[in-house]
Amino acid sequence: MEANLDMQMNKALSVQLNQQGQLKHFLTIDELPRTLLEEILDTADSFIEVGQRSIKKVPLLRGKTVVNLFFEASTRTRTTFELAAKRLSADVINLDISTSATSKGESLSDTLQNLEAMASDMFIVRHAQSGAPHFIASQVCPEVAIINAGDGRHAHPTQAMLDMLTIRQRKQKFEGLVVAIVGDILHSRVARSQIRALRMLGAAEVRIIAPNTLIPCDAESLGVSIYRDMRNGLKDVDVIIMLRLQRERMEGALLPSEGEFFRVYGLDEEKLAYAKPDAIVMHPGPINRGVEIASEVADGPQSVILNQVTNGIAVRMAVMSMAMTGQIAAKSE
Numbered sequence: 001m002e003a004n005l006d007m008q009m010n011k012a013l014s015v016q017l018n019q020q021g022q023l024k025h026f027l028t029i030d031e032l033p034r035t036l037l038e039e040i041l042d043t044a045d046s047f048i049e050v051g052q053r054s055i056k057k058v059p060l061l062r063g064k065t066v067v068n069l070f071f072e073a074s075t076r077t078r079t080t081f082e083l084a085a086k087r088l089s090a091d092v093i094n095l096d097i098s099t100s101a102t103s104k105g106e107s108l109s110d111t112l113q114n115l116e117a118m119a120s121d122m123f124i125v126r127h128a129q130s131g132a133p134h135f136i137a138s139q140v141c142p143e144v145a146i147i148n149a150g151d152g153r154h155a156h157p158t159q160a161m162l163d164m165l166t167i168r169q170r171k172q173k174f175e176g177l178v179v180a181i182v183g184d185i186l187h188s189r190v191a192r193s194q195i196r197a198l199r200m201l202g203a204a205e206v207r208i209i210a211p212n213t214l215i216p217c218d219a220e221s222l223g224v225s226i227y228r229d230m231r232n233g234l235k236d237v238d239v240i241i242m243l244r245l246q247r248e249r250m251e252g253a254l255l256p257s258e259g260e261f262f263r264v265y266g267l268d269e270e271k272l273a274y275a276k277p278d279a280i281v282m283h284p285g286p287i288n289r290g291v292e293i294a295s296e297v298a299d300g301p302q303s304v305i306l307n308q309v310t311n312g313i314a315v316r317m318a319v320m321s322m323a324m325t326g327q328i329a330a331k332s333e
């Protein structure tokens, strides 16, 4: 079943690009060329200034309809996508899934085809099922630009790119950087996308630090070094990315207790001191204070957690405008 899904997703990768190699859907970082990742970062850089203006709008998506389709809870990701679309002058609809036709028995495909019939141009999709955005892009609505806003444990590509933008702002380049990703790697779509992006952009080393029960069995094939000891793993790193324990995805007891987890893997000032003195601390949010991160670190001088949120809008503006251009070009191919 899992292997089958992987095969389907790999086949769908080519779906992301049009014949000129432009983005027309943004589903996963996998197999995207480095130049395209850099183009996303450069485009996002140019949108940062828009967010600092008193009139925060550019007309790139004027007359386009963007539908936010969140089949799973989200605050930060959904609102920053909505703000990004509005700053690009698109019309935005947030579909309330709990009261939508899918709760009256309509299939996902039928709901989406109805939205397509209303001349929607872009769907932002978050789904608990890995592969759902690929399925929509390749089978259901290929004419609509699909942006993956997080699918199951598989991928969260815009989160990874906003993290890359934040790292690049602080560290200028990826070459030579040692990055540690700490905590619940097993259930984290964010970690998977970050690892791909960091490796593609040239980071020197990506470490994952976690207890055995939270390390995915394919971790070695991801090209990371694996640490079970937090202090060893943090030694001389440039970037620390903390992850939330994804309780909603855990089956059975993978951990003794949250208190015990914090003692061993929680980032406090004592453990942070093992990293380079100018190391930055990141977290995709939502943060759980006292579970994976201490307040003194989350709110401390090395934390860039709120910069990540601000950068999320610029990165999502970049991805949406690039995918819209690519989708329009694909239609005349």
Ligand code: NCD
Binding pocket: 076, 077, 150, 156, 159, 189, 190, 243, 244, 246, 284, 285, 286
């Ligand atoms: C992440 C997610 O939903 O995958 N959060 C986010 O997008 N800001 C990580 C998480 O939920 O822990």
